[in-house]
Amino acid sequence: MPNLKSLMDQRATAWNQAQEFQSRGDDNPLSAEDRSAWDAALADVERLSTEIETEERHARLSAVDYSQVVPPEKTPEPGEDRQASQETAYRDAFSAFTRRGMSGLDNEQRQLLMSNQTEIRAGATSPGSAGGYFIPTDTLAKITETMKAYGGLLGAANVITTASGNPLNWPTNDDTSNVGAILAENAQITEQDVTLGQKTLGAYMYTSKLVRLSLQLIQDDAFGVESWLARKLGERIGRAVAAHLATGTGSSQPEGLFTNATAGKTGAAGQVTSVLYDDLVDLQHSIDPAYRGSAQWAMSDSALKVVRKLKDGDGRPLWEPSTQVGVPSSLLGSAVLIDNGIPVPAASAKSIGYGDINAAYVVRQVSGGQLMRLDERYADYLQVGFFGFMRLDAKPDDASAFKVYAHPAT
Template sequence: MTTTLLQRALDTRARTWSQMQEIQARAEGEGRDLSAEERASWDAAEADLTAASQDIERLERHARMDTVQREQIVVAGGDQAAETAEDRQATHDAAYRDAFAAFTRRGMSGLDNEQRQLLMSNQSEIRAGATSPGTAGGYFIPTDTLARITETMKAYGGLLGAANVITTTSGNPLNWPSNDDTANVGAILAENAQITEQDVTLGQKTLGAFTYTSKLVRLSLQLIQDDAFGVEAWLARKLGERIGRAVAAHLATGVGTTQPEGLFTNATAGKTGLAGQVTSVIYDDLVDLQHSIDPAYRASAQWAMSDSALKVVRKLKDSQGRPLWEPSVQAGVPSSLMGSAVLIDNGIPVPAASAKSIGYGDINAAYVVRQVAGGQMMRLEERYADFLQVGFFGFMRLDAKPDDGSAFRVYAHPAS
């Protein structure tokens, strides 16, 4: 059903875009501006195009999360004697998911001994203001549920899906080496001559682990006990959305001290707009921005901007009068701009005076994100007992920094 709806939305977007092109071509062919009626038709079509694009994004996100859930299905049966290590791990994971679901609904008192042991073996101690073990702990979210949270985070922040994401088991400071050897070249060696030396200079960055929390969610006991409602999946989605929104903003423009350093925060401007372009960009600016990146990076480069910036860019045409933006008509294939994919992330600044609103480059090479394995959830059972409610919150540890600064450049609007 999702595939059918997705294809229908793609067809609608392609058809609407074709209609907009016909309106524009008719006016240009007659050497005139759009009439009032044509302008009204164009505005209505543009609204339909935006709605179709939003539908496509939502359906593709649903398809990704559905795939994550289906990949976790464990088929019972078969020759027990031929059970492999993978089979045993799958069985263990399934049992842990069941224990975690029971914990979500009933708390520790509602678990049998085996389920309690499973959870206790995957517990991380938490104590505010201290690093030594305490009595209160958070239980690791099962892999498939965590994957659903990660998918939700990607949907709310496209940069996370494009960056180089590394996962570590602990949150200790991680030293990340860097190197720029592009200024050094080889040489011709004369006969009987001694070879010259040229050392490689390595830099170093440190990735920490900021703790992101979903804040507290209180659920009634009636809702938790209602087996007809998939509270585990719903709760994971809500926690993921909250964490994802916070992460998205910081990956774009985080200050780098009390939060990750954003990709756009200190990025080099590949092009600065002319005076007066405080909320606009022209075709020549985008060409200059593309060529501010070395060709070595352009094969994997993509555009990154907010939806507000995309609205501005979609109205631009090249020197032949052809629109720069090409909407995708195939599921899973992003829309393109001047031959490169367009990544939308609303954490990126919108067009404004002195803002860096458009980026271009190889984001995977330019930006590294460090996640500490195991997003966790805590259940507060007694705190709200007099309300017949249970409190939940999720948290995840993450840091990020620009990596290869040569791989990414931004378009900066002038101050006035």
């Protein structure tokens, strides 16, 4: 990533220049020329930060981390070579199905796909059927990575993958208010029961909606329609998931992390779109130290713009830009996660969160996405319809691990 490295170096230089002018101003008032240069350096930091964020997002979308989905390479055990060969054959058959449909498959490919098929009869065509096939692992990884890019919360949450979509129950317990005691000699031990609860995750169906491609585009396929289409479908599903992971109601959709989160700090009257340095400190310390070792900030880009303008008592910006590729910029010593599904600063909005998101939020995904191809429905347009779908649910787990900054109503 030479371009990203160059941008990081430029931002580090601009930041150092700004800090130098800041240190001068600590002793004597800056001259008009120096203040102009200081403002220019800060403007460069702002501009370069935006470019870096764009480059990092592009890198996430174009360079999929397959290790998150595909097991790392190891010495094949007996039978593994055969399994790898079957996976390659399935991927090739799926690619052929995407480009040419069932008629473009040989008998072996057709049997391979049908062994994993969920067939859905298309009532709009007679005769006719639409086969839904599991998306190969590497293509599914592209969709998953795209969803993470659009919804930063997904990458930080505790993600559980299950083979089926049956209700998933798990016990809960909060024993933090109970403490032990000194026992006097010959005294009976006091009883203190633990209180157990239960939470349940379902599996809501997310769809990319329908995409129609012309036969000419599919047949020519000069750029790899399978990967391109997977990315587009993943972006659509990702946008829908991102909004729900942040502020979903929990009724007929996942419950968002911010929806019912406890306010660790509420702004004073008049702070309907603003936040103070002291507010952020209070929010950090509203989280128990046991969680702060893995804690991070979560906010939208609009909220980050507000926060980046804050300065401490010596006039130094709270936001610390990263000067190293792969190391996130920090705020009061903690990383900042950006997710535009999180509410922007506004009256009564919960716009900034802080805590251990992995402990606070759990996401359940049903393994495997599926892609549907509709050959006959749009045949008179010489088009083929495609849509993808995935099943997912999410809800808060440990409420003590994450709290939010709430703006006042007025």
